[in-house]
Amino acid sequence: MRLTSIGRQLLMTIALPVILLALWWVVSADNTSPFWPSLQKILQAFPDTWTSDRVMEDIVPSLARLALGYALALLVGVGLGTVIGLSRPVRAFLEPALEFLRAIPPPVIIPVIALFVGYSGWTSKIIAIALGCLWPILLNTVEGVRGLDEVLVDTARSYRFRRPTYLYQVVLRGSSPQVATGARQALSIGVIMMVISELFAADNGLGAAIVQAQRAFAIPEMWTGIILLGVIGFLLSLIFRLAEWRALAWYRGLRRSERGT
Amino acid sequence: MPDTLLEVHQLKKVYETASGPVEAIGDISFDMRQGELVCIVGPSGCGKTTLLKCIAGLLKPTAGTIRLADRPVTGPPESMALVFQEYGRSLYPWLTVRGNVELPLRHQKMDAAQRSRLVDDALEAVGLEHAGRSYPWQLSGGMQQRVAIARAVAYHPEVLIMDEPFAAVDAQTRADLEDLVRALHIERGMSILFVTHDIDESVYLGERVIVLSTSPTWVQDDIAIDLAPERDQITTRALPRFTELRTHVYEQIQRAKRGEAVRPQA
Ligand SMILES: Nc1ncnc2c1ncn2[C@@H]1O[C@H](COP(=O)(O)OP(=O)(O)OP(=O)(O)O)[C@@H](O)[C@H]1O
Numbered sequence: 001m002r003l004t005s006i007g008r009q010l011l012m013t014i015a016l017p018v019i020l021l022a023l024w025w026v027v028s029a030d031n032t033s034p035f036w037p038s039l040q041k042i043l044q045a046f047p048d049t050w051t052s053d054r055v056m057e058d059i060v061p062s063l064a065r066l067a068l069g070y071a072l073a074l075l076v077g078v079g080l081g082t083v084i085g086l087s088r089p090v091r092a093f094l095e096p097a098l099e100f101l102r103a104i105p106p107p108v109i110i111p112v113i114a115l116f117v118g119y120s121g122w123t124s125k126i127i128a129i130a131l132g133c134l135w136p137i138l139l140n141t142v143e144g145v146r147g148l149d150e151v152l153v154d155t156a157r158s159y160r161f162r163r164p165t166y167l168y169q170v171v172l173r174g175s176s177p178q179v180a181t182g183a184r185q186a187l188s189i190g191v192i193m194m195v196i197s198e199l200f201a202a203d204n205g206l207g208a209a210i211v212q213a214q215r216a217f218a219i220p221e222m223w224t225g226i227i228l229l230g231v232i233g234f235l236l237s238l239i240f241r242l243a244e245w246r247a248l249a250w251y252r253g254l255r256r257s258e259r260g261t
Numbered sequence: 262m263p264d265t266l267l268e269v270h271q272l273k274k275v276y277e278t279a280s281g282p283v284e285a286i287g288d289i290s291f292d293m294r295q296g297e298l299v300c301i302v303g304p305s306g307c308g309k310t311t312l313l314k315c316i317a318g319l320l321k322p323t324a325g326t327i328r329l330a331d332r333p334v335t336g337p338p339e340s341m342a343l344v345f346q347e348y349g350r351s352l353y354p355w356l357t358v359r360g361n362v363e364l365p366l367r368h369q370k371m372d373a374a375q376r377s378r379l380v381d382d383a384l385e386a387v388g389l390e391h392a393g394r395s396y397p398w399q400l401s402g403g404m405q406q407r408v409a410i411a412r413a414v415a416y417h418p419e420v421l422i423m424d425e426p427f428a429a430v431d432a433q434t435r436a437d438l439e440d441l442v443r444a445l446h447i448e449r450g451m452s453i454l455f456v457t458h459d460i461d462e463s464v465y466l467g468e469r470v471i472v473l474s475t476s477p478t479w480v481q482d483d484i485a486i487d488l489a490p491e492r493d494q495i496t497t498r499a500l501p502r503f504t505e506l507r508t509h510v511y512e513q514i515q516r517a518k519r520g521e522a523v524r525p526q527a
């Protein structure tokens with residue numbers, strides 16, 4: 001019963017991608033337009049485009065910058081979000097400004113960052129990714145910390161938990177469902193920022209590789225880069241969901257029991 | 262009185278709400294001795310929970326003073342445990358039952374084995390020795406309430422404050438837990454302040470029963486329960502004196518509900 005339901009779920013999950021790929025394959029098969037090469041051609045270009053050298057030069061730096069920027073945003077976002085969420089005066093003071101900053105589309109901060117550290121190099125890209133990821137993490141953390149049940153907080157106070165215990169065991173774990181929501185949104189923003197930050201300087205990285213291929217009229221190669229980005233984005237969100245599934249098992253159980261099933 | 266543990270003096274608490282001030286407690290004064298077991302009864306909404314939260318240092322009184330062991334209460338005191346009326350909301354849903362009971366012990370000076378034994382003993386005392394690995398939300402309301410009690414018991418406080426702790430448990434478990442509270446009081450000399458709705462329970466458990474009036478609240482009556490310290494669910498409850506006392510408490514509560522009480526002159 002359980003195995004078959006997992007099997008059915010799997011089938012449901014991969015059915016549409018498989019159908020779309022098949023459709024793409026068939027429709028593009030005898031395409032003569034140079035801008036829409038056939039899927040077959042694109043796939044054939046894959047091994048030559050993404051040699052292990054290119055993986056080391058483009059994909060690894062891209063992912064490393066994403067990881068660093070994302071980690072920085074998590075650290076700062078959760079830390080700052082906790083401070084803001086715990087203090088009503090700080091919140092009242094900062095919240096309007098935060099809402100305004102969040103409304104600014106993250107890509108426009110890249111030229112601003114470039115004024116200080118230039119377009120090329122790692123620093124500007126990591127800062128751009130981190131700033132893009134920061135807002136959803138920060139604002140969701142504030143929301144989660146503020147929403148902590150006051151009885152849980154009173155319990156911690158009456159048993160005189162030490163500060164670190166209180167911050168980790170009560171505040172952080174209690175707000176973790178909201179933090180995860182923010183982190184999930186931030187991950188997709190992070191991938192976008194990773195690519196965009198590379199488009200400006202176009203020195204190395206996945207985004208740069210796509211632009212370079214396009215400028216060189218290597219259209220099938222350009223398409224391989226786009227497909228690769230899609231796959232990477234998909235895998236990252238899969239990893240995220242797995243981690244979330246494990247870490248927030250209690251939250252699912254709680255929600256299920258509250259709904260009374 | 263040299264062995265006074267708790268002094269509540271002209272306590273007043275007004276909640277400031279969006280729709281104006283709510284006077285939860287008008288003027289409450291009473292003392293409690295070291296090692297005493299005092300029950301508090303009173304009509305619903307008369308401010309019992311508010312009173313306990315003030316004593317536990319979680320709420321700041323609007324006026325009046327609270328002293329514990331001769332020191333003013335300004336924050337949650339050491340060696341005090343509070344079992345909240347909202348038992349379900351006081352358990353950490355991301356921790357197992359064991360984790361919940363163990364968390365307050367984390368900073369006490371003891372090794373892991375000793376801590377683990379305290380948790381085992383407390384869970385056994387409330388009849389939940391098999392539920393340690395469950396999460397609170399997997400348990401019934403009555404079981405959750407017992408987890409909250411186990412957490413307080415494992416903490417080994419000198420002062421235990423309980424806010425209607427048995428409201429959700431069945432009659433048989435309730436009798437067992439009442440005897441557990443009596444045992445904590447007799448064997449460990451724990452000072453216990455116990456809020457209940459149940460008149461029989463207050464007389465069975467307490468050495469004193471304090472009856473509160475309706476809001477704005479003051480102490481309507483303070484009844485000494487002169488039953489022997491060794492109590493038994495069947496024989497004690499069958500005593501004529503038990504019946505007299507419960508009748509007395511009952512009448513006081515009825516008077517409180519009708520508002521026929523005289524405000525004490527300070
Ligand atoms: N946080 C709050 N803000 C505003 N009013 C409150 C708050 N908490 C309690 N009150 C009000 O104060 C009064 C006393 O509440 P309290 O919970 O102390 O009563 P209680 O005796 O414990 O009631 P019960 O028997 O139902 O548990 C009530 O009128 C209640 O509405």
Ligand SMILES: [Mg+2]
Binds near residue numbers: 310
């Ligand atoms: Mg109450």
